[in-house]
Amino acid sequence: MSKQGDGAKEGEGFMAGLAIDAVIFGFHDRQLKVLLLEYKSTGLFALPGGFIKDTEDVDDAAKKMVTRRTGLHDIFLEQFYTFGDYSRFDPEPMRAIMSAKGTMPPSDHWLLQRFITIGYYALVDFTQAIPTPDEISDSCKWYQLDALPVLMQDHALIIKKALETLQVSLDQKLTGFNLLPEQFTMGELQSVYETILGKTLIRAAFQRKMLSLDILELVAKKMTGKAHKAPYLYRFVKK
Amino acid sequence: MSKQGDGAKEGEGFMAGLAIDAVIFGFHDRQLKVLLLEYKSTGLFALPGGFIKDTEDVDDAAKKMVTRRTGLHDIFLEQFYTFGDYSRFDPEPMRAIMSAKGTMPPSDHWLLQRFITIGYYALVDFTQAIPTPDEISDSCKWYQLDALPVLMQDHALIIKKALETLQVSLDQKLTGFNLLPEQFTMGELQSVYETILGKTLIRAAFQRKMLSLDILELVAKKMTGKAHKAPYLYRFVKK
DNA sequence: TCTTTATTGTAACATTTTGTTACAATAGTA
């Protein structure tokens, strides 16, 4: 299930019963964060979502929606699973939200029907994103993955599955780099890996492995102001 | 897009614009096979498909559909991707099929609308499956993966993506075992791996690796009637 | 019965990858 897409009125022009939800990951302060919308009327939080126009690619709908919530273009964005259990169906939160907004919807309102949602996850540079609420939410903010608020419907499950997908694809597709600014130290990269995998890695082995992949380019030294050797800044080389 | 689901009339009781397609893999004669339906009126072949009842889990709909086409229960079945490009939309094949069946559908017929399809892949024991056509197809047969007929819409792409998913999950989830009968030789298992990965493996290393995983149980010797040492039959030990 | 043939199971060694420990280099502090 999902938030109101821009300009969605009575569901005209949109694919019925189908939504998109995005797990937008950021990395800051050695922590993985997820972007969530808040609905004060229900006390619930939700993943940013949207709908698919009748003539629109689903990937494009997802991309546009993530751009609206973050202000970012050229985002790493991948579909990971489609959630279609009937038990997901629970119109109550949406009804409460709509009532609080002043409209008492009829029970056959399109937003109160069963939705199947296509899950995407995005990896963004935390320092560049500008969280932006949608029309019916009260806020859009980052939350620590290990301290999430109570989420609407099965959104906690969606986040869990997104993380599992990320863990598997981390080495294989080198997705982790998408969470860092253009330039980063080896320690920062290692901490991204450690946070996503949920375990500590051996520094020497990690550094050797990363350098052996021939995907890092040394940029400069980074003077940290600390009393020890300055780390190098690296940049991810796109093949 | 997809074939007619059992009892689907005018789309009532089904999720609109949503379909399921299954890439059902079998293994026989050292070859990977895929189950396809034929529509003689169009000269086209298609993946087995179906629709989702309004109150049904998508996984259940997929499971039932695969059971209808194979006669098998307890199938290895996994969702792998949802295909949602607008360019998939092409009502012509379905219109031709329906016309050939005697009904000239109005152009707003529900089966001629845009569909987004949820892709599943299944791994079945070739020797146990009983291919069964659906109501509007002329046949249901196995086809070699490397010699597929011309397929409807983007079904060739769907098969390609299913194979890629299978290749990645082969080691990780040990999915390959689901393509073999209960008992099999190490050579048969290796040939499943080689066919799926599209490359030859080193026999000694493969055998050592498989045995080291502690997932194989030795059952008996298999007298092949050939003039050489008889191989052992193994069985996959479910944890 | 004995030899031949083709294939299997596995040992032995080589190579590569990963785990572990150690240490020199160094930016700032005392």
Added chain:
DNA sequence: TACTATTGTAACAAAATGTTACAATAAAGA
């Protein structure tokens, strides 16, 4: 100038994988 904390990397160990070789053996042929 010594001290501290962290980085980069070498060196060795252990584990995993690649490669070669060979004994075991079921059936066919002499």
